[in-house]
Amino acid sequence: MNDLMTFVLSPAFANAIIRMSTPLIFVSMAAVLGAKANILCIAYEGMMLFAALGGVIGSALSQNLLVGMLCGVLAGSLIAGLFAYFVLVLKTKDMLVGLALNTLGSGGTIFALYVMSGQKASSISLNSLQFPVIHIPFIEDIPVLGGIISGHNLLTYLAYLSVILVYLLLYKTPLGLRIRSVGESPDAAESVGTNVVKTRVIALMIGGVLASFGGMFMSMGYTPYFTRDMMNGRGYNAIAAQNLGAGHPILTLLCSILFGAADAFGIALQTSRLPPQLASMVPYITTLVGLIIIGQARRKQEKKRALALGARELAAEQESASQGVKG
């Protein structure tokens, strides 16, 4: 137990949190875009799996990281595109399509893996590439901080960059304004000539690219190969983080880091005698507690707003009544 405490307080643990939150950040940013456009997409798990294997196979065959990355992005976007086609064009049920695509992601990757390598468990036999680890000059020499911030995978830095990009996209560009308006009041957006379906497809496809990077981090960074069902519910956890962060990129980032910490804690627990299942429950319990808190806060806020509106009307009336007396 003491060892565990020491580890949790060590820079290595902070380093692990940053590492473990990488896929969650990518995918939760995808979920933020989806939520802002009011699309209920749960197919991120499927996107991640496809991208993870696509990147491995692409890089193994071409022995070129860039080609591998493109293959991964294409494979993940394929799932996003299928989702868009079924849900936004054919108007089928979002939940069913999401479940079907996640199942396809699980079974489809195992099948493709078997075809490619003759194995069903992992892609160890394939000679796939990885994204490089970046050592930031000067910063890596700073004691403690250097060990935490420097020496991560390229994708980890990209994940944090993606938060800024998503924030800028949503709040500083016309496209972001449209994404937010089609999500909140599609009728209003439509009435001023915004193509609601097109805007949603765009939001979803950008999300597909982000989720693909989240998937590739798992098979081309965190581990050097693909294993079956390796996402372990991270696609769902990311949706939870987005929810807990109320759909705001920065809050969602913080929640992703929180869940990343829970992940890292679970791994640390494996060295102790406590069952690791306890730790893997932490993200979900955190979500439930967080949703309760947010729900309560929102209810209070709405009540306050209704009261304010009522009071305003009363004041206007009294004013006009007193004017009537004067007149």
Added chain:
Amino acid sequence: MGSTTQTAADVLSMQHITKIYGNGFMANKDICFSVRKGEIHGLVGENGAGKSTLMKVLFGQEVPEEGKIFINGEEVSISNPLVALDYGIGMVHQHFMLVPSLTVAENMVLGVEPRKGKMFFDYKKAARMTREVAEKYNLPINPDKRVMDLSVGYKQRVEILKILLRGAKILLLDEPTAVLTPQETAELFVQLKNLKKEGFTIVFISHKLNEIKEICDRITVLRDGQVVGSAEIGEVSEQDISRMMVGRDVLMDIEKGAPQPREGILSVRGLGFTNMYGKKALRDVSFDLRCGEIVGIAGVEGNGQSELASILTGLERPQEGRVLLNGRDASKMSIRKMREEQVSFISEDRMVYDLVRDATIGENLISDRYYKKEYRRGPLMDQKKMDREAEELIEGYLVACDGRDAYMRTLSGGNMQKVITARECSSHPRLLIASQPTRGIDVGATEFIRKRLVELRDQGAAILLFSADLAEIMQVSDRILVFHGGRIVAHIPRAEEVDENILGEYMLGLRTQSEEEIGGAVFENKN
């Protein structure tokens, strides 16, 4: 009556417009409608007369089966709202087309966002554009406020500014005062008159006579999808307009004896309610209802009747005051509990609250009673008994259909309403709350349903009748309560003696009874 044909001064002219909806309903029949430049033109008619459909055709939201549209004498084809805006036509919808969490400026420029460089949205410029157009037309607004924090009046102002920013010259306002308080309405009228001075042309859709009289230069009246006539506002009185809107000849006679009121069943005391728009919809409403009488609730739509009906049927909770059913607090009862107290409901929105479109007629007929013991055989439902009962009701209420297994959605509006009436009247109610029981249905079904209401009364039930149809209120009710501004402004103890014009004056708020007279609606408990 002026002509509806096209003249040179017409900035807008719609010729021979016919619109038939997918379900075969003809909403516009050969309508000719012309508006002169710089006038405020009232498009007047009852609910369902075809006003909104005609405006949707003009704004490119509906495609007419027949007809032509001319702008400044040139024939145009308006396929969607963007095209309409290009021709300078802007519409303020009854339900606001605004994104609540965005700021005023963001809503203003949505779809035509100013850019900084190629990539970024220029918010500062958007706010500046908003301020400029607001100042130009003297409609001040704070561009940085979120729309959800605005009052209804200001939201409407944003809608008007939004179409002005896009260069609209012809403004279509679809019942703009429906959600406004009297003060906001007065302010809106000042703004509209200013816009008229600036040279804008305004089409003002309404069914409120006093407002039409106050603001319009000319009117065109629609009834049942057709043009009844056009007129200069000075040439017609409110009574004339009302006659054109309703048509006189619809009064049907129903044989009806004197009421024999018995014990009280429903007591409403000091009811107050603020609706979701923050509008005070009900103020200190008190009245009693006794078994064996029909009380009609009259009023221009939007004066608190809907809210009262929602509270009495358990859809909303009262915020002030009490509703007592058989002496017990009804607001704490579940809807099933109320039904078990022998209360029946016919709600004003039958598609939402009264029936299941995708279930069969038989299933709809038993949907209020299927769970009861007498409809069960062991753990299962007694299908035979239910079928028998459904068939009896279909026969007894003259529902024209292919039998009890036909889907509800295959019925016409009148027959749907007969099914609802059959269910609600056959559960031996002691109290029936009926909202707009004959709205939008044919004359035959209307007469049938009204007769059933009187029959039910004669059997000793209490009936509270909400209706926008004044003739119905006068014909069916024994007593009448008139609502205006969320208050009871008149209690008429003997409905057969009231004069229609006086009733109209109460409804428009031109006349109010003394507190003592209104207090006559409350019978003090004598025991």
